[in-house]
Amino acid sequence: MTQSVPNTHTQWLEVIFLWIAGVSAAMQFAKLSISYDAVMMHYQTGATLTGATLSVVGIAGLLFGVFAGMIANKIGYLKVLVSALFLGGILSFIQSLLPHFSVFILTRVLEGFSQLGVVVAAPTLIAKLSAPQHKSLTMGLWGTFFGVAFALTGWLGKSMLDQLGLQGLFLSHAFLISCAGVVVYFLLRKNSVLDFVPVIGGQSRIISQMLTIYRNPRALLPSLVFLFYTCTLVSLLTYVPRFVEAERIRATMLVALPLISTGGTFLAGALGQYIMRPQRVALMAYSGVALNALLLPFLLDQTLLFSVIVGVTVLFLGMIPGASLGMIPMLARNPVEQAQGYGLIAQFGNLGATLGPPTFATVITAYGISGFTGLVLIICCCGVVFSLLAGRIQTTR
Template sequence: MIEHTSFLRVFALWAAGLGAAAQYGKMSVIFDLLPDLYPQAGAALGFLVSLVGGVGILLGVVAGLMVARIRYRRAILCALWLGAAVSAFQTLLPGFGWMLASRVVEGLSHLAIVVAAPTLIAQLSTVKDRGFTLTLWGTFFGVAFAVLTLAGRPLALAWGVPALFAAHALYMAGCALVLSATLRSLPDEGAQPPFSLSQMLRDHMAIYRSPFLSAPAAGWLFYTFSFVSILTVLPPYLPDGWRAITMAAMPLTSIAVSMTIGVALLRRLPAVRVVQTGFTLSTLSMAWLWMTPGSPLACLALAGSMGLIQGASFTAVAQLNHGPAAQAQANGAVAQMGNLGNSLGTPVMAFGLASFGGAALPLLAGGAFGMGLVAHLLLGAARRRSLSVPV
């Protein structure tokens, strides 16, 4: 067990996470510019955004298992160099088919980073600092999207879309150089089972049968289902004068609560308890929004409540699972369920709103938060039963 947290390496790994989130988000912030580049693509342009997440749905757990086998330092460095190469290729604005293929490769790079980085952060942090370091990791998506919105999109508008891809390629290469010079390999945990399809299927089933390995992912599914969909469909239901301010403040409030109140709670309570608190408060916030539609205060209360879920979920991975191999498996499941939640949330929410009107938003999102709480309660009971069984 380490005696001092390696904060410089932790921040370097978080920076790599920003690059991974940008792999997902760089197409989102320039989506309205893509029809000019690929005028014949039509509705298929959506795949340029969604393919990275689709790879995560299919291979999230596999990535966790593979990263444990090829080792964490090697995995993240290879993923960063691969991500840099893909973005450099995209600066050429290849044909639509080749661009789609590059997004699949980028999805593999993205997965390796989001599995290896939090696993390494947990190993580089003391137990008392993991609440802070893993909560910091949990902000990587929100921070990256904010940077892309404030700097990435203006860069693409001023210098063209290839300039954004080139900047991303340089950023990923810079992260790889820094981490290759500063990051040490973790101690070897011994030989992993040989890679085979049958072994992967067995490992896959073992992860989701385990109330320790699967718990963070189960909660993360319902969190991501709600978070992205709420930010996507909420704006039309807010008062005109408060709409822009509220939508800008919500992700910032979530990050701020996560890094302050969330970190303070994690020093006193188990991470799963903090996650359950976040789901409970999020459910109550949705009830508030249902009773007072469009209330900016209810929206900010909701964002703050979701911030508790955000950071504590990654801390729960390290608290429930000991050793980097188990944590990599759990992080792989989190990646898989997160991408599934991101992919399902907005279409389901949009269908509900089209069918039943504005009341569907608090009912669907509140129901998802409630199911996240129930999932954690049931898995907690399963863990207690497993620990009480005589050996």
């Protein structure tokens, strides 16, 4: 794929609005995170089924993530992005009507296609709108969209939920994501930098490429390191604050924890660039998560200290995506392998986001904070193993 007009300067306004579009799409996860208890109460469902409403958004990316880029390449990234944003607005509006639970679940599954369209199209457009000397900066900005969405939703969405209820929360999201679609369309529809020349391959080539990706440890291992992060993050942000009885501290955690996670991602990037290999950063991060999680059951009655340890846990957890993404250019032997690695990370990320919340919900319901800690320790052991394996691969730089 090539761009028909070379871009010599970064179009910051357009980049920022594309980032806002990503934030509005990530709120499809965040809005269910903060309204978890309200949804469970309204529909009278158990923790596992309610946890599924949080995670099913990832199913579309899990099943169709490999093909989403090809579709966007064929029909146009801007069309895919705007369509995905409008689809998200329509589905949030339907959710604001509080339909039957089966319809609600269906809208959540369809929101996965909205989410997938945004995360495939928006970063591609951002890269095209960025001058070469700014691409690391703009892609770093894009990498914060998930944490920022959770922080904003925890800050503003919680008060909306308290004052306007579930209907008001979902309707507000419908308005935000639809407005993002309108603004992005009119801002970018005549932008010549975004003219693409599509590259179309045959189906046999696609299947062969997929098999190559899964057999290549240089792409597979960073993705497995990333998988166990996505299993844990959304669940930790959703469930752990509920162990805190003090309403003010719990509300603060809903805002602060996503920001701490984002800070951890930036910290991992700096460590991996200047001090140690990303594989060692991932190893240190998983070890830090495990050690801090071990303390949580013993601090449940000490609210302030418990909250601090949760914050430190999230900081270490937030370092893992920075380390995983940093491994790919270090391990990849050529640009093709690098692109394959990023694609596989997206797919495994959706796998973790789909399986994590209902699994954690079931374990926490049965065993409380001790169950949470036990599951985190198992996940961290897996993360440590794959970080060590990735560390044994000879790097390309």
